[in-house]
Amino acid sequence: MSASSPSSAAPDDVEEGLVLRPKFDANGLITCVTTDATSGDVLMVAFMNAEALQKTIDSGDAWYFSRSRAKLWRKGESSGLVQKVLEMRLDCDQDAVWIKVEQGGGAACHTGRRSCFYRRIDRDDTGAPLLTPVDAERLFDPAKVYR
Amino acid sequence: MSASSPSSAAPDDVEEGLVLRPKFDANGLITCVTTDATSGDVLMVAFMNAEALQKTIDSGDAWYFSRSRAKLWRKGESSGLVQKVLEMRLDCDQDAVWIKVEQGGGAACHTGRRSCFYRRIDRDDTGAPLLTPVDAERLFDPAKVYR
Numbered sequence: 001m002s003a004s005s006p007s008s009a010a011p012d013d014v015e016e017g018l019v020l021r022p023k024f025d026a027n028g029l030i031t032c033v034t035t036d037a038t039s040g041d042v043l044m045v046a047f048m049n050a051e052a053l054q055k056t057i058d059s060g061d062a063w064y065f066s067r068s069r070a071k072l073w074r075k076g077e078s079s080g081l082v083q084k085v086l087e088m089r090l091d092c093d094q095d096a097v098w099i100k101v102e103q104g105g106g107a108a109c110h111t112g113r114r115s116c117f118y119r120r121i122d123r124d125d126t127g128a129p130l131l132t133p134v135d136a137e138r139l140f141d142p143a144k145v146y147r
Numbered sequence: 148m149s150a151s152s153p154s155s156a157a158p159d160d161v162e163e164g165l166v167l168r169p170k171f172d173a174n175g176l177i178t179c180v181t182t183d184a185t186s187g188d189v190l191m192v193a194f195m196n197a198e199a200l201q202k203t204i205d206s207g208d209a210w211y212f213s214r215s216r217a218k219l220w221r222k223g224e225s226s227g228l229v230q231k232v233l234e235m236r237l238d239c240d241q242d243a244v245w246i247k248v249e250q251g252g253g254a255a256c257h258t259g260r261r262s263c264f265y266r267r268i269d270r271d272d273t274g275a276p277l278l279t280p281v282d283a284e285r286l287f288d289p290a291k292v293y294r
Contacts, residue, residue, distance in 0.1 A: 090278060
């Protein structure tokens with residue numbers, strides 16, 4: 001089968017087309033998964049509005065939209081830990097992007113960890129969920145970085 | 148600094164605790180990023196409600212909640228392409244999980260591709276966004292798998 005989009009697909013077909021037509025949700029957001037370009041590990045999950053997506057494409061730095069602060073946000077603007085985007089991908093229904101980044105300072109999480117995913121979900125002897133710290137070393141002290 | 152949670156943190160502290168306290172959104176969902184345990188590539192982004200999360204933890208197979216169909220969904224129940232979960236992780240604010248899976252049949256996307264992220268976002272000569280197919284080979288024919 002063809003490795004490219006079928007010739008029968010319209011250029012702006014959501015799944016098979018080659019035109020960017022992001023499907024923003026009711027809040028104007030798409031999901032962004034950010035991975036470390038070297039290790040492949042998931043660093044964080046965040047959201048982009050149309051402006052954040054455009055700025056990321058144009059600048060090559062990761063921009064997000066903070067739901068809690070309700071504002072556009074250039075990753076690293078407070079901490080200096082900028083994310084340089086090496087590759088951007090779009091999913092089948094165009095409501096999620098995956099960016100592979102070079103993480104400035106090595107730490108993406110506001111808690112100082114490399115990744116936001118520093119706890120594994122395990123089960124205890126009774127089968128109940130239990131969290132286990134993994135890769136939970138802090139690479140910076142949040143109190144010193146975010147003043 | 149310590150690799151485990153600070154002793155000063157309460158066990159049920161959202162960021163530093165070791166108790167699972169998922170923060171579901173207004174629709175009762177958390178985001179799930181699913182990666183291939185071998186390649187590390189992002190296969191898909193989907194959502195879990197409380198029941199999907201519990202069933203995933205208990206069964207070791209990936210369960211999701213389909214927003215479009217508004218129903219609980221065991222990945223592979225139509226296609227047979229089940230996802231075996233090798234590791235689950237939780238993010239800092241407990242509103243996203245990352246699961247590393249062994250993808251049955253090798254393809255996670257309903258279009259037949261290995262990953263839902265089969266298009267790269269590039270820019271054309273004028274700087275406008277342009278999608279380029281990458282890893283876009285179909286491993287199965289959706290018309291034959293979903294009848």
